[in-house]
Amino acid sequence: MGFSDATREKALEIIARYPADRSRSALLPLLHLVQSEEGNVSPAGVEFCAEMLGITKAQVGAVATFYTMYKRRPTGDWLVSVCTNTMCNVLGGQEIYDRLSEYLGVGHDETTADGSITFEHAECLAACDYGPVMTVNYEFFDKVDPDTAVHVVDQLRAGQRPQPTRGARLCTLKELSVQLAGFAEPREEAMADGPAGAPTLRGVRLAQEHGISVPGFDPETPIKSSRGDGAPAAQAAGVAANKPASDLKPAGDTAKPQDRALKEAK
């Protein structure tokens, strides 16, 4: 597939975010950009990135294949990810994954026959206080069970857009990839979606209910002025910390915090 002039303009906009002689920094957002056009990173997408950055296709391909969010095969509009890392797993994530896999008839990193849903298991999604979680296009459905998970994919396949528990209302994976490329959310209402959930607020609410605050806060506390003092010493320490490797012990010779656990296990 050829990429349009509009895509090319977007690519130039991405490149302009980084220092002029460091355009390669734009590679990750550019890969998100080509994925937003094609739904995955195809050989044509790789070629486009290489051309925009003046690097080889092999260099782009090496990066594209390293990161799990760049899909190498065509995807559906909906990427359904189930966390199967330890915490979600023991709370039921494995059963959710197994049930959905059977229900959809696909395994990890596969797309349903109707082309609508790409399915995967995910590593920790940083929502352990809401576990077990699944995401659709990376928006959270919290505390799911096999039945509610099936209901979500049923709605997706019926052309509906179920509202995530937190996060914004759903957009397609291609639309979302534009945001991953660093462009603003075009839906104003989506920005306001997703009030903080109860677990997020649990500690601070508890403090509020019981009138707990940290005493002694005075925003007018002056900043001590001791201009210049201490700066040379800190810099000398910085230089010392950056001695070439040959002056130091080989990597790994320093004690590790885990040493004790290993020794005691033995």
Added chain:
Amino acid sequence: MTTPRRETLEKLTPVLTKRWLSPEAWRIDVYEQLDGYAALRKAIAAHPDDLIQLIKDSGLRGRGGAGFPTGLKWGFIPQNDGKPHYLVVNADEGEPGTCKDLPLMTHDPHSLIEGVIIASYAIRANRAFIYIRGEAVHAARRLRNAVQEAYAKGYLGTNILGSGHDLDVVVHSGAGAYICGEETALLDSLEGFRGQPRLRPPFPATHGLYASPTVVNNVGTIASVPYIVLGGPDWWKSMGTEKSSGPMIYSLSGRIANPGQYECGLGVTLRELIELAGGMLPGHNLRFWTPGGSSTPLLTADHIDVPLDFEGVAAAGSILGTTATQIFSDQDCPVYATYKWLEFYHHESCGKCTPCREGNYWMVGIYRRILSGAGTHQDLDTLLDTCDNILGRSFCGLGDGATSPVTSSVQYFKQDYLDYIEGRKAPRLSAKQLVGAH
């Protein structure tokens, strides 16, 4: 469920989490009504060196896991060296169990932006990058919006608030790689390469992003800065312990009545945290837990009164890490839990160094064998021998971290392993799942 006692409730220190109660705090006008950007105005009137000293005086230590003194790190940046300086915020939250940075960026994104501006001013950086985990789409959405709002108000861009300081901030989404939370892998990723760690030294303080002096700080670290600027170091040190000052967001998950985020002074104990969380779930008794994510050696019910600060957890043989306390009960199997973590490390190993790449691969296979009832006593020795060959011999902390659940679970729960090996416990995995395993 039990109600916490008053003395335990007083362990709560709502500072970084306080604005989360205001549902619109992510909008700049609401943020400004809630002390927002007051710290910036105050900081920008001070000399940058005085800000570095202020952070040193506060005793602030990195919130991303390693606990390095933040002011010291800032002080390492060579000044008047003619090179561009960079601030890079590590927002690649992905350590299993950790879930404190995403809510902060989602519900109070401007506090991070304000901290970024102050820190950049202190280290004389004109460019800052927030490298946010790709999957964190809603947090990134709010952050990008916050950056736009801050530009519109003159908090970002050229000549910020008439100070003569210029700063551009880019929110850079990753693409799904846990290793990019390691600071040098993050820098490589940000430069457009595979996220693989670099050999150190040289450290990022002199050779970081684009081989220039760079400070890499965690979200929680940078978001703490405005509070220290406003309240002063003495107020900050009124929370926490002598060597681990300030508040910390403890992320509680697992077999407790009320999982969630609890911000307390450093040094709170798990007993107190569980009390705040309404106790263990009915029918569950504490058996094992991670003090700060899966890369920190497991602790047990015997460690319930360990002060959760950098020193206290180290003395107990583990690591404070990201204060992600994942709480497991007598109904959870430490061998299975470790297996799932190992699958994670195996998947996320970047492949650069052999001990981590191969070691985790083989250990996953051994766990599968043990959990399917086909393990041998020698498997235990092989696991520990493999850990010995990973720990301290890997390129970065990912390999070291992978050994944590293995060695600590063997240390405390060897009987559980033996029960699978000697056939007293029913296999957890079916032989079918062994197909393809080695």
